Amino acid sequence: MLRVHFTPDDLARVRVAPGPDFLWEISNSVQTLQRRDGEREFGAWRRWARPRLSASPRLLSRLLPPRGYSPDFLTPTTGDRGSLQASVDVLLSTPRRRLRAELERLAPPVRLPGWLGELAGGDAEALRELGGALHTYQREALAPHWRRVHADIDADRALRLRSLLDGGTEALLAGLGPQFRWRAPVLEAAYPVDQDLWLRGRGLVLQPSFFCWPTPATLADGELPPVLVHPIHHTPDWCAPARGTxxxxxxxxxxxxxxxxxxxxxxxxxxxxxxxxxxxxxxxxxxxxxxxxxxxxxxxxxxxxxxxxxxxxxxxxxxxxxxxxxxxx
CATH class of the missing domain: 1.10.10.10 (Winged helix-like DNA-binding domain superfamily/Winged helix DNA-binding domain)
Incomplete structure (x- = not known):
């Protein structure tokens, strides 16, 4: 279970992200692509996407296993993230010390072979390869559906803002979905591990995510700017437009x-x-x-x-x- 601890100042500093986050959608979709659950939501997309992927984006699955820990640096919460290129630039500027620490948490040092070891050391070529893989994956797996992703997240955002207007911040938190339970001053959420996130007056960004599944997501490092990524409702047959219909x-x-x-x-x-x-x-x-x-x-x-x-x-x-x-x- 995830427990997010609010202070009165935090309740005044909750905000809903303005739209989809490129790197969260990439990360969540890479993980979802490797899973078998969520057939109704993602089955058609998986069958469509898997044959399309080139060799380069497949290396992302080494950084983003379907369950468990994935490095925080792959989803930065600071800097310019208004475009995919800007987001990737922020990611690639991650300090070497943080790269190594997070990659060693993903896999112990003795198990950091080849490219992962080079990436942990901040090797320029490995970083360029990662940036290229992110762009290629977005182009091959997500771009054909991006209009739908953006529209459904816009709809979820409108729903959240309506909850905020009707009942305030606590109604917004209480209405996030069946995975959540608001027990003031703590928001509890279904989560694969036991984790506490203490906001300490920093506020919280609620990030709707199209490919977040089946539980919410947050950063492993509680000292980073707090973000809570949550699943959204999917319109029926959302994958159909990518086939040209x-x-x-x-x-x-x-x-x-x-x-x-x-x-x-x-x-x-x-x-x-x-x-x-x-x-x-x-x-x-x-x-x-x-x-x-x-x-x-x-x-x-x-x-x-x-x-x-x-x-x-x-x-x-x-x-x-x-x-x-x-x-x-």
Missing amino acids: RPAPGPLGPLLGHTRAGVLRATRTGCSTLEAARLLGVTHPAVSQHLNVLREAGLVTTVRRAGRSFHVATAEGRALLAVEDPPAG
């Missing part, structure tokens, strides 16, 4: 039209017009037209603030969606 139409498609039904699905937990367009792969004006129809039918409501429109399914809209997808409804 539209999202699965579902029973609402014949009733509303497939694109309009997709727009309604996007508003289940709230989205902007741009987010819906990105999710569905259609133009901004087309999404606006569909939203106008849904709004006039009483299925969607729109809030406008600071030049942005945020669309949320009404109770009637959510009831319609619940017929199509009972677990999400």
Whole structure:
């Protein structure tokens, strides 16, 4: 079990990450790719991804076993991480002492053969190979699905922020999912090892992750800036768009039209017009037209603030969606 200990100052400094973290998604997906559970969520993606991977990204599995410890330096929590390249640059600037300490924790010194030993010593060529493997893996395994990853994390983020607005920080923590239990001032979470994370006024970043499975994740070193990575709900058949097809139409498609039904699905937990367009792969004006129809039918409501429109399914809209997808409804 993981126990996250809050002070009053920490409760005031909880925030939800602004979007997917490139290196957390890479790390979590490498681990998920090696597992066999989560067939409903990841089975189709595993069957799609495994034949595509070149030899280079496969070395990442040596750093990221499917269970147990993985080095913290692979998922930095400081520095510029607004792009994959910026994130990799932060990772590759890890001090040599930390590289060696974390890699020796992964495998004792006598078991650091070849490339791992060179990486632990900060060898420039080994670091370049690691950076190249991260870029290649992202391109081969994740980039074709990145629109879906981003959209589902946007939806989860909207859900968390709604919980925060409705019930404050404690409601946000209590509603993270079935793996969590809020027993003030401690957040308990299902976890493969027994670990305590003392925040001590530093606050906590909640990082939704598409590929985090089946339990939350955090850093092994409690002195690093605190982050709690948690699984999100996955839309049905999310892997389908990577094969060049539209999202699965579902029973609402014949009733509303497939694109309009997709727009309604996007508003289940709230989205902007741009987010819906990105999710569905259609133009901004087309999404606006569909939203106008849904709004006039009483299925969607729109809030406008600071030049942005945020669309949320009404109770009637959510009831319609619940017929199509009972677990999400």
